Amino acid sequence: MGKPRVAIFDFACCEGCQLQIANLDEDLLNLIELVEPVEWREAMSEKAGQIDVAIVEGSITRAEDEQRLKEIRQRAEILMALGSCATHGGVNKLRNRVPLEEAQRIVYGASAGMPHLQSGQVKAVHEVVPVDLKIYGCPIEITEFSRIIRELAAGRTPFVPNYPVCVECKLRENVCRYEYNEICLGPVTRAGCNARCPSNGMWCFGCRGPVDHPNINAAYDVMAKYGKTVEDLVGKLELFCSGEERIRG
Numbered sequence: 643m644g645k646p647r648v649a650i651f652d653f654a655c656c657e658g659c660q661l662q663i664a665n666l667d668e669d670l671l672n673l674i675e676l677v678e679p680v681e682w683r684e685a686m687s688e689k690a691g692q693i694d695v696a697i698v699e700g701s702i703t704r705a706e707d708e709q710r711l712k713e714i715r716q717r718a719e720i721l722m723a724l725g726s727c728a729t730h731g732g733v734n735k736l737r738n739r740v741p742l743e744e745a746q747r748i749v750y751g752a753s754a755g756m757p758h759l760q761s762g763q764v765k766a767v768h769e770v771v772p773v774d775l776k777i778y779g780c781p782i783e784i785t786e787f788s789r790i791i792r793e794l795a796a797g798r799t800p801f802v803p804n805y806p807v808c809v810e811c812k813l814r815e816n817v818c819r820y821e822y823n824e825i826c827l828g829p830v831t832r833a834g835c836n837a838r839c840p841s842n843g844m845w846c847f848g849c850r851g852p853v854d855h856p857n858i859n860a861a862y863d864v865m866a867k868y869g870k871t872v873e874d875l876v877g878k879l880e881l882f883c884s885g886e887e888r889i890r891g
């Protein structure tokens with residue numbers, strides 16, 4: 643079997659997750675030994691036909707984007723959502739919390755009515771087409787990306803953590819941010835970043851989104867121990883759509 647044909651596509655986002663791929667530096671050359679890049683707007687001008695793995699970055703905000711994504715889905719054996727914008731809608735989805743006209747007025751002021759600014763509700767990729775695999779984070783972790791591409795190239799089902807950031811945080815022997823009278827979303831957020839933020843003196847703000855089955859009771863216990871309530875968490879949960887409804891049960 644030849645090398646898997648891989649293409650990268652972007653929608654509404656800052657392209658920071660693609661930048662992370664570029665940040666692989668020499669390891670990018672190692673990955674190209676395993677897979678064949680056949681379409682990537684940021685790095686090449688070629689266009690591909692059928693592809694084995696479509697990597698989709700960004701959230702979906704316009705009807706024409708939905709149509710383009712559906713066409714990509716038809717061309718691809720495996721479709722991977724890359725980064726928080728793609729897996730959850732990311733920070734873009736904050737826009738859904740106010741009417742579009744209001745969001746446009748806040749951001750663009752007098753230019754708000756310009757036709758190219760028209761768009762619909764922000765959607766994650768899986769809200770438009772079936773997604774086979776998600777790489778979480780804002781931005782993604784380059785080591786996780788590299789490992790997952792290697793596992794795909796070897797024909798294996800990639801491992802994606804489904805336990806909370808607290809597990810990795812405890813393994814790194816960090817002092818819990820609650821001890822500093824802070825709020826941390828680690829108890830309900832999907833691990834895989836090696837507790838990047840708590841390990842660098844910052845609370846977790848949930849960029850990887852919620853674990854599938856967060857231990858809500860344990861999260862309540864942690865908050866109660868430090869005199870915090872769900873209300874203290876809500877604003878932070880909104881940033882990355884980390885599932886306020888899951889916390890409230």
Ligand code: SF4
Binds near residue numbers: 659728779781
């Ligand atoms: S997930 Fe974050 S870093 Fe990645 S494209 Fe979206 S905003 Fe940028």
Ligand code: SF4
Binds near residue numbers: 809818819828
């Ligand atoms: S709540 Fe935050 S700081 Fe505390 S253990 Fe969990 S991830 Fe670490």
Ligand code: SF4
Binds near residue numbers: 779838840847850
């Ligand atoms: S600690 Fe939380 S906010 Fe920081 S990278 Fe990990 S999941 Fe994202």
